[in-house]
Amino acid sequence: MSKNKLLGTVVILFAIIVFLFYYLQYPLLFDAFISNYAVKYFPFPLP
Amino acid sequence: MIELLYLLVGWIFVIVFGRKIRHCFGLKESFLLNLLFDTAFGFAALILVVFIASAFHLLYSWLLMTIFIILFLVCFKEFKQFLNECKKTKLNWLAENKILTIVIFVYALVNLFGALSPIADTDGLGYHLAMPKLYIQNHGFAYHHLAVSNWPMTFEMLYLLALMFKNDVLAKLVHWLFGLLCTLAVYSCAKRFFSKKSASVSAVLFYTIPLVALESGIAYIDLGWVFFAVIGMYCFLEWHVTDKKEFFFPSAVFLGVSASAKWNGPLLVVIVFLGLLVRMYHDKSLWKNMLLFLVISSSFSFLWYGKNLVLSGNPVLPFLGSVFPTDNWSADNSASYSEVVSGKEVSLKRFILMPWYLTISTKHFGFGELTFLGPVLLGLLPLVFFGRKNPVRKVLLIGMFLFYTAWFVSSQQVRLLFLIFPFICVLISVGLSENHFNPLIKKFLCALITISIVLNLALPLAYHSKGIPFVIGIESKDSYLSRLLPEFAVMQWANQNLAKDSYTYFFGTPHSFYFDNQYLWGCKDMQGVLKIEDSTPQQFIKDTNSLKISHLLVNKNVDSCPNSKELLASKEVKSKLKELFEKNNVVLYEIK
Numbered sequence: 001m002s003k004n005k006l007l008g009t010v011v012i013l014f015a016i017i018v019f020l021f022y023y024l025q026y027p028l029l030f031d032a033f034i035s036n037y038a039v040k041y042f043p044f045p046l047p
Numbered sequence: 048m049i050e051l052l053y054l055l056v057g058w059i060f061v062i063v064f065g066r067k068i069r070h071c072f073g074l075k076e077s078f079l080l081n082l083l084f085d086t087a088f089g090f091a092a093l094i095l096v097v098f099i100a101s102a103f104h105l106l107y108s109w110l111l112m113t114i115f116i117i118l119f120l121v122c123f124k125e126f127k128q129f130l131n132e133c134k135k136t137k138l139n140w141l142a143e144n145k146i147l148t149i150v151i152f153v154y155a156l157v158n159l160f161g162a163l164s165p166i167a168d169t170d171g172l173g174y175h176l177a178m179p180k181l182y183i184q185n186h187g188f189a190y191h192h193l194a195v196s197n198w199p200m201t202f203e204m205l206y207l208l209a210l211m212f213k214n215d216v217l218a219k220l221v222h223w224l225f226g227l228l229c230t231l232a233v234y235s236c237a238k239r240f241f242s243k244k245s246a247s248v249s250a251v252l253f254y255t256i257p258l259v260a261l262e263s264g265i266a267y268i269d270l271g272w273v274f275f276a277v278i279g280m281y282c283f284l285e286w287h288v289t290d291k292k293e294f295f296f297p298s299a300v301f302l303g304v305s306a307s308a309k310w311n312g313p314l315l316v317v318i319v320f321l322g323l324l325v326r327m328y329h330d331k332s333l334w335k336n337m338l339l340f341l342v343i344s345s346s347f348s349f350l351w352y353g354k355n356l357v358l359s360g361n362p363v364l365p366f367l368g369s370v371f372p373t374d375n376w377s378a379d380n381s382a383s384y385s386e387v388v389s390g391k392e393v394s395l396k397r398f399i400l401m402p403w404y405l406t407i408s409t410k411h412f413g414f415g416e417l418t419f420l421g422p423v424l425l426g427l428l429p430l431v432f433f434g435r436k437n438p439v440r441k442v443l444l445i446g447m448f449l450f451y452t453a454w455f456v457s458s459q460q461v462r463l464l465f466l467i468f469p470f471i472c473v474l475i476s477v478g479l480s481e482n483h484f485n486p487l488i489k490k491f492l493c494a495l496i497t498i499s500i501v502l503n504l505a506l507p508l509a510y511h512s513k514g515i516p517f518v519i520g521i522e523s524k525d526s527y528l529s530r531l532l533p534e535f536a537v538m539q540w541a542n543q544n545l546a547k548d549s550y551t552y553f554f555g556t557p558h559s560f561y562f563d564n565q566y567l568w569g570c571k572d573m574q575g576v577l578k579i580e581d582s583t584p585q586q587f588i589k590d591t592n593s594l595k596i597s598h599l600l601v602n603k604n605v606d607s608c609p610n611s612k613e614l615l616a617s618k619e620v621k622s623k624l625k626e627l628f629e630k631n632n633v634v635l636y637e638i639k
Contacts, residue, residue, distance in 0.1 A: 004482065004483055004484060004485075005485065007433060007482065007484075008482075008484045008485055008488040009488075010429060011427070011429050011430060011433075011484075011488075011492070012488055012491060012492070014426070014428075014429050015426040015427055015492065015495055018406065018407070018422050018425050018426035019422050019426050019495055019498075019499075021407050022406060022407055022421075022422035022426070023422070023502075025407065026502070029419075030505065030506075033419070033506060033509065033510075034509055
């Protein structure tokens with residue numbers, strides 16, 4: 001395996017882990033954000 | 048909307064004023080870099096002018112306007128030069144990567160909705176704008192029992208001008224402008240020290256960090272702090288790489304302004320100074336310049352320490368209450384304050400895992416709106432270590448590591464780590480563009496970045512959209528603020544009905560900007576005159592009488608200091624209170 005391929009694989013794997021964990025809990029995170037900072041102040045009725 | 052015009056006129060004045068100063072340093076670069084240097088010099092000089100006017104109680108709008116008109120006339124030649132350059136300049140850097148420019152434009156537009164609505168964020172209402180308002184009322188610096196009034200207020204000097212000549216929206220727009228200036232500074236840094244290819248990407252990575260987007264629409268000071276740090280580091284690195292002397296002292300000025308913005312601001316100057324010491328080891332003739340660097344870069348911070356010493360007796364209040372004890376701020380107060388701001392747990396495990404906590408587990412930081420960093424900074428972090436050999440990368444990596452370590456030991460608040468984010472963005476985009484990855488891998492990484500850019504937009508969109516009805520003119524300011532701030536209606540009532548010499552203590556809210564009379568809020572980590580936590584009802588009544596506190600404003604929607612509920616529910620205190628006005632579960636009492 002060439003150096004660049006190895007580096008690319010390491011970078012990709014790490015990025016996938018971080019993005020996966022981030023977006024798996026994103027609904028929870030976004031929900032907390034929305035309920036704390038947006039929905040109750042949102043001026044229009046939401047569906 | 049008219050505030051945008053004020054911002055443009057003010058910015059042109061700042062550029063012209065800064066241009067005059069830049070010429071004194073003999074700096075001459077590209078149009079974009081000149082624009083950034085001029086803006087930085089102009090803002091730095093403006094901050095000094097307002098500081099001096101505040102120190103000598105000369106804060107009168109007519110006087111400041113006269114000074115500015117004279118300064119403009121003195122700099123009229125620079126104004127004409129600037130206009131000519133604007134006409135000749137082709138904004139190629141905007142067209143380098145049209146898609147990325149559009150991304151920044153969309154984010155800037157969303158953030159603008161936040162910036163154009165009246166101030167409603169906690170820190171802005173509590174001190175970033177509340178203290179400048181106090182100074183305007185007093186025509187100069189004034190002592191306030193709140194610890195926040197003794198924090199360095201460098202960028203608040205600009206907000207003071209905004210409040211004096213227009214309103215809070217103009218102050219927010221100044222911060223919004225700093226967000227864009229930071230982005231341009233990041234672009235310039237990447238372009239100069241690495242490659243043109245990486246410049247646009249690093250600018251977009253930085254401006255689409257949710258924290259940056261959210262802050263761009265509120266009246267905080269972090270983006271100003273970061274702008275001066277990035278532009279200061281640009282000058283320092285240029286000097287380090289090329290030995291061009293004309294960059295050395297501007298870097299001291301810019302880093303000095305950045306250092307004076309916050310209590311932890313000097314950290315960067317200390318790190319740069321350590322770098323200078325290492326360089327002096329090889330070149331002994333540097334010591335004179337190093338001393339000058341230290342004097343210039345620390346002088347901005349010492350202005351604030353001096354002001355604090357004169358007004359409160361403690362130059363570094365709220366710290367070191369045991370060394371500089373005063374009647375209003377004791378060692379106990381300092382200890383409480385330090386406990387709130389210091390790092391929660393200092394261990395090797397946490398040191399290593401902290402980037403993960405910062406990105407994934409924001410619940411560790413209380414789900415605050417200003418803890419969102421998005422996945423790119425951590426997800427692509429390995430890229431910062433790879434790329435062609437470059438002395439700037441080495442300096443940045445060492446500097447970032449030292450800053451992270453100092454931040455971890457001193458305070459683990461997400462926003463205080465802000466200074467390293469622009470440089471991480473630069474190194475990530477450099478790593479991406481300089482490594483000859485398989486095209487498939489490159490495409491995959493670009494897809495991840497695109498997903499994050501699109502999804503990150505949801506946060507500022509949700510956060511800033513609450514201001515849209517006000518900005519497009521279908522909602523009044525009062526209605527907007529009543530919707531956001533439960534205490535607003537009560538404060539308005541108090542402004543109209545209470546005597547001008549009344550003194551009100553707030554339970555459960557620090558939102559003092561919209562309150563016109565004398566006020567106090569906070570627990571023992573924020574003020575040292577009214578004891579709440581360890582007070583008895585009798586003592587509390589005695590203290591309010593001795594301080595001449597005549598009213599209490601109680602926000603029952605949120606918890607206040609420990610022991611507040613018990614005090615307010617006690618027979619002794621209840622019998623002394625007369626309810627004057629109530630709305631949204633916020634009550635204004637008169638103390639009989």
